[in-house]
Amino acid sequence: MSFLPRIAITMGDPTGIGPEIIVKAIASGQFSQHCRPLVIGRSSILRRASMASGLDLSVVPITSLDQWQASDDENRIGKVKLWCLETGDSASDLAIQAVVDVRGGQAAYDCLLCAAQLALDGSVDAIVTAPLHKVALQNSGHDWPGHTELLAHLCGVQEYAMMLYLPPGRPRHGGPAGFGVVHVTLHMALREIFNHIKIEAIDEKIRLANDVFTRIRNSLGIDPKPRIAVAALNPHGGESGRFGAEEQTIIEPAVAMAQRMGIHVVGPLPVDTLMPKAVDGAFDAVIAMYHDQGHIALKLLDMFDAVNVTLGLPIIRTSVAHGTAHDIAWQNKAEASGMVQAVLTAARMVGTNQAS
Numbered sequence: 001m002s003f004l005p006r007i008a009i010t011m012g013d014p015t016g017i018g019p020e021i022i023v024k025a026i027a028s029g030q031f032s033q034h035c036r037p038l039v040i041g042r043s044s045i046l047r048r049a050s051m052a053s054g055l056d057l058s059v060v061p062i063t064s065l066d067q068w069q070a071s072d073d074e075n076r077i078g079k080v081k082l083w084c085l086e087t088g089d090s091a092s093d094l095a096i097q098a099v100v101d102v103r104g105g106q107a108a109y110d111c112l113l114c115a116a117q118l119a120l121d122g123s124v125d126a127i128v129t130a131p132l133h134k135v136a137l138q139n140s141g142h143d144w145p146g147h148t149e150l151l152a153h154l155c156g157v158q159e160y161a162m163m164l165y166l167p168p169g170r171p172r173h174g175g176p177a178g179f180g181v182v183h184v185t186l187h188m189a190l191r192e193i194f195n196h197i198k199i200e201a202i203d204e205k206i207r208l209a210n211d212v213f214t215r216i217r218n219s220l221g222i223d224p225k226p227r228i229a230v231a232a233l234n235p236h237g238g239e240s241g242r243f244g245a246e247e248q249t250i251i252e253p254a255v256a257m258a259q260r261m262g263i264h265v266v267g268p269l270p271v272d273t274l275m276p277k278a279v280d281g282a283f284d285a286v287i288a289m290y291h292d293q294g295h296i297a298l299k300l301l302d303m304f305d306a307v308n309v310t311l312g313l314p315i316i317r318t319s320v321a322h323g324t325a326h327d328i329a330w331q332n333k334a335e336a337s338g339m340v341q342a343v344l345t346a347a348r349m350v351g352t353n354q355a356s
Helices: 018-027 043-052 066-069 090-094 103-118 136-137 147-155 192-197 199-219 248-260 271-279 291-304 337-355
Strands: 006-010 036-041 056-062 081-086 126-129 163-164 179-183 228-231 265-269 285-288 305-313 317-319
Touching: 006 043, 006 103, 006 337, 018 036, 018 043, 018 081, 018 337, 036 043, 036 103, 043 056, 043 081, 056 066, 066 081, 066 248, 090 103, 103 126, 103 136, 103 147, 126 337, 147 305, 147 317, 163 199, 163 291, 179 199, 179 291, 199 228, 199 248, 199 285, 199 305, 199 337, 228 271, 248 265, 265 271, 271 285, 271 291, 285 291, 305 337, 317 337
Parallel strands: 006 036, 006 126, 036 081, 056 081, 126 317, 179 285, 228 265, 228 285
Antiparallel strands: 163 179, 163 305, 305 317
């Protein structure tokens, strides 16, 4: 049997749509030729999610990775199997569905901690995270803005970035390597953004984007030189300082710094005209200055095929590009295609690491 990447999928916050999109994604049968998924969570919650989704899914609880490693996960006959490494306190089984619950926040934290450690010690090849709720996480005693910052802390890295990524193969998904948006600033109030737009921060994100797309393009057998564009911060690129001087004093020097390192990068460019060019294949990656500048544009293109990738970690981590969606949780309404894409992208990224 050829090598199949081992992918750990965290349950996320059990009060949201995480369990539902996981069971639907695994039941779809789209992973058998690409990877071996292992869910990190509570088997009792996943069974409830399977029943609530009307699925005939066999949830197999395990307490040791040896049980999973020794298993035949091909699902050749009968029900599709969902292997679940029991993780966290049983109190999370009682978290109230579709309600922000401190027990859900703790469960999401426990699952992420377990998955990250498995990836760091080489027991799995990548992790995929289902959504967590930031208030529930904070109420459970873990004051992190989100997955990205917490994972950077767990992995002990200082240079990292969130990239929203559209895999290649569909219209307006960029060029042959797909299309990514990497954010200079992330989870913070708008009024704080100007204090965090620094030459060094922009240069760091350019380098991270260049690294990941070099590996993606190399694995696809295409010219490994990524094409990167940096978005302006102010409207119309600042209009030569009329609407702000950040383009001239901060962004242009950062772009020049990266160009001196041999990176194919241009900018700053007004984002309203930059994005249409990028999605049609002119650039592999756009460096956005703040959260919504990148998120809104990319999610309008393809909300459920978008994948969240954390750059700069010593492990591979992908995620869906949406939240816990408590308003539709546990009603069999959640769309699972984002989870499917997140898992398949993680599996492909394992391949890019091996090819590099």
